[in-house]
Amino acid sequence: MTLSQHSLSRVRFSMSAISALLFALAVAFISFKGFNWGLDFTGGLVAEVRLDASIVATELKASLDNALMQDVQVVSSTEPGRWILRYNQLDDVVLSLTPALESISTSVEILNSSMVGPQVGQDMVEQGGVAILACFVLTMLYLSYRFEWRLALGALVALVHDIVIVLGLFAITQMEFNLTILAAVLAVLGYSLNDSIIIADRARELFKAKPNESADTLINNSVRATFSRTLITSGTTLVTVSSLWLLGGPALEGFAIALCVGIACGTWSSISLGVTLPQMMGVRPEHYRVATPKQEEAMP
Known part of the structure; x- marks a missing residue:
């Protein structure tokens, strides 16, 4: 009409x-x-980790959000059990991530990490x-x-x-x-x-x-x-x-x-x-x- x-x-x-x-x-x-x-503007840490292949994204994100007390980005990689994690905490990546990851996975391996500085x-x-x-x-x-x-x-x-x-x-x-x-x-x-x-x-x-x-x-x-x-x-x-x-x-x-x-x-x-x-x-x-x-x- x-x-x-x-x-x-x-x-x-x-x-x-x-x-x-x-x-x-x-x-x-x-x-x-x-x-x-996001990290691109505020600075933070990006880490690539390898965990048990049975871990799912929702479980991993909930555990990390609770452990690190912030919104952690969880992106799955092409390989099963391999994840890319992004968060705003500027402490050492191994010390901050390992305890949180070990609580949900029996096998934890930090493959690499990098920092985006605030500048x-x-x-x-x-x-x-x-x-x-x-x-x-x-x-x-x-x-x-x-x-x-x-x-x-x-x-x-x-x-x-x-x-x-x-x-x-x-x-x-x-x-x-x-x-x-x-x-x-x-x-x-x-x-x-x-x-x-x-x-x-x-x-x-x-x-x-x-x-x-x-x-x-x-x-x-x-x-x-x-x-x-x-x-x-x-x-x-x-x-x-x-x-x-x-x-x-x-x-x-x-x-x-x-x-x-x-x-x-x-x-x-x-x-x-x-x-x-x-x-x-x-x-x-x-x-x-x-x-x-x-x-x-x-x-x-």
């Missing part, structure tokens, strides 16, 4: 209001709760922040060149909205934030921008082709014209990322969750904020009207 112009406009504005509420909640949680920084973690925080800032600056320059400033601002606000929602999710759930999650955030930047540009570009074409129509009608028509393409693109990508979530194991779980939320938010915000905000700021077809040179005055 096709929505009328009035109904579609009401849906867009309602979606924008929900987006603004979610954005405010995400900012609040990020400000007050912060992130559960390295601080460098990663700074480099990650610079990478996100550089993406925003380059995106802003591209949008300013490609579109009139109102549509460019709408796409940029939608981009910020998507990133903040993803970060807010990790602040609310306190899932570990590591370099893998940072890579997912950067991927969401590109995906969200793609969706916003498609709809904004269609709106710009309609503004040029039908200068006598109202902005509300043209924006609704641009959303309709790109809706099926948006759903197909987002749907196929979500299927792939969902497969990573379900089958990729703990190592890729955070990455897949961040991408799933980012893709869903990118589709939502490109339909709502990306084109509704420019309309609220007064974008009109005449802003895209091609100026014709004045006719030269006839020579006397």
